[in-house]
Amino acid sequence: MDLETAETRALTVTFNSPERVEAEAPDSIERVRSAVPEPAPETVQSRILQQSARRRLWSTLLDYRDWVSYIYVPLLVPILIVLPYFGVKWHHEAQVAQQLIESVAQGNRDFSVMGKLLNEGPVAPFVGIPLQEAQEVMPLDYSGFEVISDTRVFDYRAWRVAAVGAADDQSWGYAYRRMRVRKLMPTANEFVMRSRSQTPAIEARPLNKQIPTALRLHRDAKAEDDKSFDVLDVAFDLTFVTTGEVVDLPVEIMIREPPPERLQAIGVFVDAETEMFTIWLLMPAGRQFESTDVVRYAVGMTASPEPIVPANELLSEDGRILSFTLLSLKPGFRYEFRWTFRE
Numbered sequence: 001m002d003l004e005t006a007e008t009r010a011l012t013v014t015f016n017s018p019e020r021v022e023a024e025a026p027d028s029i030e031r032v033r034s035a036v037p038e039p040a041p042e043t044v045q046s047r048i049l050q051q052s053a054r055r056r057l058w059s060t061l062l063d064y065r066d067w068v069s070y071i072y073v074p075l076l077v078p079i080l081i082v083l084p085y086f087g088v089k090w091h092h093e094a095q096v097a098q099q100l101i102e103s104v105a106q107g108n109r110d111f112s113v114m115g116k117l118l119n120e121g122p123v124a125p126f127v128g129i130p131l132q133e134a135q136e137v138m139p140l141d142y143s144g145f146e147v148i149s150d151t152r153v154f155d156y157r158a159w160r161v162a163a164v165g166a167a168d169d170q171s172w173g174y175a176y177r178r179m180r181v182r183k184l185m186p187t188a189n190e191f192v193m194r195s196r197s198q199t200p201a202i203e204a205r206p207l208n209k210q211i212p213t214a215l216r217l218h219r220d221a222k223a224e225d226d227k228s229f230d231v232l233d234v235a236f237d238l239t240f241v242t243t244g245e246v247v248d249l250p251v252e253i254m255i256r257e258p259p260p261e262r263l264q265a266i267g268v269f270v271d272a273e274t275e276m277f278t279i280w281l282l283m284p285a286g287r288q289f290e291s292t293d294v295v296r297y298a299v300g301m302t303a304s305p306e307p308i309v310p311a312n313e314l315l316s317e318d319g320r321i322l323s324f325t326l327l328s329l330k331p332g333f334r335y336e337f338r339w340t341f342r343e
Contacts, residue, residue, distance in 0.1 A: 109248065110151045113176055114280060122158040123174045125254055128203035134218040137231050142272040144188025148180040148246065150329075153280040154266060160284075171256070178250040189239045193249060194271055196229040201256035204232060208250060212237040267336045269299070274329040279337060281322040288319025289339040294326075297334045308335070 117123070153176040160171035181191055206213040216233040236249050263284070270277065283289055292315065295305035314323035319342060326335070 109178065109250070110153070110278065110280070113153060113178075117153070117155055117282065122155055123252070123254075125172055125256070126203060126205065126252075128205040128252075128254065129213075129215060131204075131215045131217040131232075134216040134231075134233070137218050138192075138233070140192055140194060140271050142191075144183065144185035145191055145272070146182040146184055147272045147274045148182060149178075149276045149278070150180075150270075150274045151178045151278045151280075152176070152268065153282075155282040156263075156284045157282050158285070159263075173255040175253040175255065176250070177253070178248055180246060180248055182246045183238055183241050183243055186243050189237065191236045191238055191249065193234040193236070193251065194269070195232045195234070195253065196269060197232065197255060198229060199255055202230065202232060203254040203256075204234065204251060206234065206236075206249075206251050208236075208248060211241075211247065211249070213251075264340060265336055265338045267334055269334050270329045270331055272331055275327065277326040277329050277335075279322075279324050281337065281339075283320045283322070283339075283341075288342045289315075289322060290319070290342045292322060292337070292339045294324060295336050295338070297336065299332050299334055305336070 153174075155174040155176075158172050158174070175195075177193065177195070179191075179193055202217075204215055214235045214237075216235060218231045218233075232253075234249075234251050238247065241247055266279075266281070268279070292313075294308040294310055296308055297303075297305050308326065310324040311327045312323075312325040314321065316322075322337070322339065324337060329335075
């Protein structure tokens with residue numbers, strides 16, 4: 001081997017050795033990178049637009065260039081802060097009002113009855129306890145009792161106008177009456193609650209199951225004002241009630257085919273001296289009262305009616321509920337509650 005051939009092989013081995021490749025690798029990578037062309041202007045612009053598509057809500061919320069913010073921010077503040085505050089406040093007031101109503105209803109059975117009627121609707125027709133036909137109307141004697149209160153509720157929402165002389169099976173009137181009585185004498189063993197009606201189709205049932213009760217009906221009786229009535233006496237046996245004890249005597253009455261004159265007036269008799277008298281009236285479905293007045297007639301006299309100013313009255317804004325409270329009523333009078341309907 002000559003000298004020139006040996007030098008050529010040495011140079012070849014040196015050039016192809018790993019140390020040589022490792023030393024020249026960075027230069028080759030740089031040359032490759034420098035060989036990649038620059039992105040086109042359209043590509044650069046699309047990348048910028050892609051980055052700008054990211055939403056920047058809070059950083060530009062009150063930016064002067066985003067003038068719409070000054071419109072919806074004042075709207076968001078009441079919705080997110082003021083509305084929840086009033087919502088909590090109204091909820092608390094509603095709870096307090098509901099508790100107050102429940103407390104009043106628990107302490108006063110009449111409010112409980114009215115609440116049930118308004119929530120559940122008219123009472124469905126029912127069959128009362130058997131009636132005993134009476135041959136004569138017995139005089140009333142309340143000398144051994146004190147009538148603390150007399151409450152009457154008349155629900156005419158199921159009242160329907162039928163043709164003259166025809167019966168309407170879908171029409172009825174509901175009455176609830178509760179008398180609160182104190183027994184004053186040990187010999188006062190029977191308390192009679194008297195009702196007068198001009199319709200023979202009547203059903204009644206007592207609600208105090210602890211007191212024996214009997215129903216006596218005398219048809220075509222002549223009342224003190226010379227009008228013909230059917231007299232219904234609800235007789236409560238208070239033999240086992242101690243002297244001085246106060247009892248509640250509630251009864252429900254269902255009247256079929258209500259007489260036409262009850263559409264705009266209702267008359268009630270007061271048979272005993274009563275400390276407080278309350279009446280509730282629920283107007284027929286679809287009718288609203290416009291004006292009301294209260295008068296009384298002296299039984300057996302032809303004098304003009306005497307206007308009465310109730311101690312308390314409740315007239316609902318929707319014209320569907322009437323309520324009157326009278327104090328210190330004397331027997332011997334017929335009270336008439338009148339109203340007119342809106343056209």
